[in-house]
Amino acid sequence: MSGLGELDRPETPSSPGAWDERSRRSLTDVGGDEGGTDESGSRGAGAVASSRDRQSPSRARRSNADPVKALMHRHRDLCERAVDPLEIAAGLEAHGVTDRTAARFRHRDVFSLAEEMYARVPRDDDPAPRLTNPPAPSVRAAWLLLALLPGVLCAAAVAGLRLTDxxxxLIAAAVGALAVTMALRAALRRGPLSAATRTSGTWTCWLVGYALLGDGLLRTALAGGPDALPDGTADGEWPLTAAPVVALALSCAPAAVCAHLFAVRARRKLTSSRGLADFSASVRPLLLGTFALYMGVLTALLTLTGAVLDEPAAHPQALALGALLLLARLLTVHGHAHSATLVLTATAAAKGAALATLFAGRLPGCDFLAVPVEALVAACGPAGVPTAACGLGALTLLVHASRRLTRASAHAHADAATERPG
Incomplete structure (x- = not known):
């Protein structure tokens, strides 16, 4: 789960302006791409040489005389669709083109290459003037109401559990779980939290289910097995920790608002920045501020739900889980679903393995399997297991998001993502 090398592998962009395979190959035809050259330059030089051998003499002369013109010839549609040079630079950056690659096209960096491509492509009409402060899309009532629905239904389901026996x-629990799941699915299919890539919610459901039942199951395993229910629970009643789950469900609306603000403000900086490095430097504090805002709102919700339900607020594990889910969703919305799914899967597996080792440790000769989890619980309590697993996953995603979500390619089409109907 902590292997950042696996997370940093290039992912296929899902935005409408992303290049196709033919466009990607053209970089090699004209001047090579970043991945085709090592320190000695042998492999990249061979690829370029073989490509030039296949070209006609006249085309090779044109490429040598004006490599940018050859690149524009293959990607004219991309340049004509771009609203400003940074759109083209974002497309180049998304496919691994760096300043060293731009030097092969006789430019100091990617942005100056994109500026020339943008300026040299003829257009039928003059482009619209560039807006330094475009109007922010308003918060739509439709997706805001959908984002509020999971929290309302979850609170109603918990109330039903407390009023029935x-x-x-059991019927109230089943109906409530189904209603909350459907409402959450609707909230994630419309508005700022929606993503073009369809993702599985299996691991998210497992993580939320552990927040509801995991502490009780962990105490049961430590006490001696399913027959020894913790805290003197009678009549076969399984202990539930509802306050963190209700708080997380209620935080769906703040998460949608935070994602909306992040997308809109990043888009503004995309239109006003004069280079990729400038954009990254300005978006990184915005990402951290958005993350801090959500965590503050979630802390307040945890305190409120804990007081209303008369339960421990479970701040450490709930905050770690909330941070993990928010960062995973932001990465998914902006085209990096693979890394989010990888970390969510590893976190869920770590929690499941912790419970499995406790029960396996009761087998003859297998006591050593439960020693790590028992030591962690002895030091931090049952909350130590989910806090460690989710905290490590959230930290991994935060480092990864600070690299990926501060790139122009993640926001080149943020307007469409913000207004996506689902």
Whole structure:
């Protein structure tokens, strides 16, 4: 889970302006790409040489005389669709083109290459003037209401569990879980939290389910097995920790607003920046501020739900889980679903392995399997297991997001993502 090398591998962009495979190959035809050259330059030089051998003499002369013109000839549509040079620079950056690659096109950096491509492509009409402060899309009532729905239904489901007993309680639990799941799915299909890439919610459901039942199951395993229910629970009643789950469900609306603000403000900086480095430097504090805002709201919700339900607020594990889910969703929305899924899967597996080792440690000769988890619980309590797993996953995603979400290619089409109907 902590292997950042796996997370940093290039991912296929899903934005409408992303280049196709033919466009990517043209970089090699004209001047090579970043991945085709090592320190000695042998492999990249061979690829360029073989490509030039296949070209006609006249085309080779044109490429040697004006490599940018050859690149524009292959990507004219991309340049004509761009609203400013930074759009083209974002497309180049998304496919690994760096300043060293731009030097092969006789430019000091990627942005200056994109500026020339943008300026030299003829257009039928003059482009619209560049807006330094474009109007921010308003918060739509439709997706805001959908984002509020999971929290309302979750609170109603918890109230139903507390007011019922026996078989009606089981029915209320099943109906409530189904309603919250459907509402959450609707909230993630519309508005700022929606993503073009369809992702599986299996691991998210497992993580939220652990927040609801995991502490009780962990205490049961430490106490001696399922027959020894913790805290003197009677009548077969399984202990639930509802306050963190209700707080996380209620935080769906603040998360949508934070994602909306991040996308809109990043888009503004995209239109006003004069280079990729300038854009990255200005977006990084915005990302950290958005993350801090959500964490502050989640802390307040945890305190409120803990007081209302008369339960421990479970701040450490709930805050770690909330941070993990928010960062995973932001990465998914901006085209990096692979890394988010990888970390969510590893976190869920770590929690499952912790429970499995406790039960496996009760087998003859397998006591050593439970020693790490028992030591962690002895030092930090049952909350130590989910806090460590989710905290490590959230930290990994935060480092990864500070690299990926501060790139122009993640926001080149943020307007479409913000207004996506689902």
């Amino acid at each position: 026996g078989r009606p309680r």
